Amino acid sequence: MLVLLRISIGWHFYSEGVEKRDAGNWSAAPFFANAKGPLAGEFRKMVWDADGALRLNKQANLHYWAVFRDQVGAHYGFDDAQKRQAQVNYAKAVEQYDWVIDENAAELEEYELGRDRIATLETQGREKTLRDGVTSLGGQRDTIRKEWTSKASSALKQIDEIWEGYEIAQNAVATSEQSEGRPMFKMAKPRTARVDTSVVDGIIPYFDIAVGLCLLFGLFTPVAALAAAGFLGSVFLSQYPPSTGPQSSNYQLIESMACLVLAGTGAGRFAGLDFFLHLIIRKFWHAPDPDA
Template identity: 70%
Template sequence: MRSGVSSLGGQRETIRKEWTSKGAGAMEEIEKIWKNYTSSLLSIATPEQLQAHRAFKPTMPRSARVDTSVIDAMVPYFDIAVGLCLLFGLFTPVAALAAAGFLASVFLSQYPPTAGPGSTYYQLIEAMACLVLAGTGAGRFAGLDYFLHLVVRKFCSPETAEA
């Protein structure tokens, strides 16, 4: 909200500089820890092993090409795409399986389940509902999949294959 108000733009920059200066000491310590960790990890291999194989170079978290921050940016688009496919009945079994897999991974990532505000039971229930959608062929009777199945049946029917 500060970026929309010109008088608060300087305040935002001041806060950023303050946080950067406060975190500089901690970042230096983290860098030292990472260097020690890397050297300890690389010292495990014997010289013969290092000659036979290329040395493993561990990457610092959030510096790899694909990490959690990249995946976190993709999740909303995945949710929207799967949701729209289910809403319009397009590629329903595939979308339902994708949704069930995602919801099951959310449930398993917070295992064991607990009651209360942190509960993941509703993700498990939604995953089961998506498996029912995928298993029953719900898209063939309503939605855009109905029209896709009409076209497939018309051009790939057994009568046309014999002729």
């Protein structure tokens, strides 16, 4: 039964990791942004540019676009004509950005005015405690936050599209000879926190794959199972208290407990590579019997 449990959880992690990797645009941002419970604030901080401060800062956008323009030119070895085209793409992105800001000016003004109110809801201890202590008031705080974020959602989505289009346009300047044998040059997102989704999104798919393979083959099972339990436990805490239905985080809690069972029983030694690993360890590091 332990072998079946280990293989089932291993396959779940492996398949999830492959799906996220192959999707190309998978992100943990929506999950973190909708976190609730006592740790909700910490999870929301992990969303890249969660409050849009960077994307709504024109000078910051111009700086990163200019840096990328020069980097992509150096990557492919642009000639003078291509550098001029890269500058045209840059100017077009700036023009599009200005248009988005103008079109959403009223909503963005309300959004900026609401920053202080949201900061009060999240950081002012007395009000936060009061609202968290009464279910209806806690829900009211979430409603206020959702209404506030909706003010800038359209503009931020359009700015994201400008970033994506700019990246594609600059790479398209390269000729087939220049791009042959070179991967598409990606525009790295500047971190807005020590660890945010710009980092996490690249780690989680391969974390899932690695944990899944270790559990499937029964290799380093205690370490892999503990890592899986910690990951699933964090998922549960991010959605505490859990709701009912298919989206309930109780499933993650149950699987997390199952991973602890795998770690505590050394399940990899049963029909797994840990069996051979333990044989090697016992052969070379087992202390000889002094009475022998």
